[in-house]
Amino acid sequence: MELGNYSGLAEYVVDANQALNFRFVGSAEDMENEKLVFQPEMVHQIYGDNENIFGYKDLKIDLMMSRGTLRTFIQYSFSSKVDPAKTDGVTPDDVVGPLLKILAPGSATENKEEFVKQLSSAKETGFRPIGDLVHSFSSDDKTYEVYSCTESTPGFRSYHDRLQVWIMFYIDAASYIDIDDDNWKFFLLYQKRESSGEGCNYSICGYITVYEYYAYGRQTNKKRPRISQMLILPQYQRQGLGAALLNTLYRNYLNDSSVVDITVEDPSDNFIRLRDFVDTQNCLKNPAFSKENVMNGFTDSLAESAAKELKLCRKQARRIYEIVRLHYTPLSDTAAYKSYRVDVKRRLNAPYQREQSQLEKLRRALKPEEFAAAMVNITDREQRLELLEKQFTELEAHYKKILEKVAATV
Missing domain, CATH: 1.10.10.390 (Arc Repressor Mutant, subunit A)
Structure with missing residues (x-):
């Protein structure tokens, strides 16, 4: 649509990067806490190459995810929207639909009461990370734990489906992986909070995925793990957690005689810097x-x-x-x-x-x-x-x- 054909419609175009607000929440109070808000780096994989949403003034979209089970609540508000009767039938863009397409089926709701109830459920407050604890450490008086998972880890498939949505906002040209292949391995980083009597005590900070390729050569039963994706969520960046997670992955393979070496698939500039830093230190x-x-x-x-x-x-x-x-x-x-x-x-x-x-x-x-x-x-x-x-x-x-x-x- 050529906005020039309609007087005043340009003010109904909003930048989706600015309109979207994310939160990880553990209680109803967290849902109102503006200090928890963070925003996407990109939305072109959701709202198109121009990253705009048409049809609203002062559009604000809240996407909140529970800290434990990663259930999602979506709501949006605006001061006004275009009237199709005055724009030859041109209608506002769908706000929620594109988000639902990338979220795991059945994981999101637009019902606030339902989401608040979910936050106080035993399943949410009693959440514990899935998989095997492979490393724990402290940094800045905070405690962190790293868990490893595979496709066969009970409950991991559905958890991963809910978690991987974040790559769409922070990894350019990202695509979901098919974890049916048992050569995939995952390392998940959590912050562990002291029990406060309410809410989940674990918060996902980031994760890294590895595909264990067969290493072709004279020797048999050798493998060459390849790092595929790595994400540290924005609120946990610049705290040394990326380096800690990458070193945890290294330690997991160091004593494995079947591993020839570790490679990386199409690394981003940020990952190149992180990898060079960690490898130089070591x-x-x-x-x-x-x-x-x-x-x-x-x-x-x-x-x-x-x-x-x-x-x-x-x-x-x-x-x-x-x-x-x-x-x-x-x-x-x-x-x-x-x-x-x-x-x-x-x-x-x-x-x-x-x-x-x-x-x-x-x-x-x-x-x-x-x-x-x-x-x-x-x-x-x-x-x-x-x-x-x-x-x-x-x-x-x-x-x-x-x-x-x-x-x-x-």
Whole structure:
């Protein structure tokens, strides 16, 4: 619809990111507590690419989820909405329907009394995390527990159906996973509160999903776990909980001789930063990444140690080696810093070298005019050097930020 055809309709278009308010609640009082509110990072997977809702003024949508069983209550309000009789039959957008489509079937209600009753039920107040307790820790005087689950864990399937809705608001291009496959493993992080006499004592903070792929090779019965999704809910971010959860996953696999290494599927920029931080912390404590070893260059021995002792795949081991080597390289030492730059650029330039090798084969196989036509869109040497310098500069800046963060935690 072209809003320009209707006088004043532009004011009936609202940004769904601003209209949506989330809360995790444990009591009727929590439902009115504005301090518990947090908002989505994206809604294009729910309300469309423009992330707008048409037809309302001052639209406010509340989506509240119970802390324990993850049951949902939805309500919305507005000051006015468009009148189809005055807009050639154009009607307001559906507000609740798109949300119900991504929520687990039967998990949501628009009846406030029904939801309040649910919050005080024994099933809600007596909720305990599903699965096996694999780690507990304290941070800032708060207690946290991590539980592992699989598809066969009693009650987990329906719980996961209610939990996974959050990825739609915080992970771009997210999709629900089919947990019918028993190769999936899940690690769920909860905050545990002291008993207050009312409400659920556990709050979900986030979770991480892993698919245990078979590791093809000479050895049998080997696996290569791949991290698929990780989410720390907004109200629990920037508290070190992501690092704690990732380290818990690592510890779960460290003593498993069947695990070759751990990989990651299409990581986001945020996860890359988290992973680099955690892996750098761990490698700086590991003798294999001592200054003496690292300054001698990246070797097969170092890669093997990283896989055996830390379950790092070769690609990530190389990346962390570069971060650790930067840590040990005095920038004031011109020769040492130049050696570092050359080492990193050599790795960054490897794809270009392979491309050049393929082009040489192509040159020998084609006629001169055919080869010239094929080279039209190929980056020349000068362009490649400029790109290489840009890649190195951006990577070095990232590495320095990781090292600064690691230093701040010592």
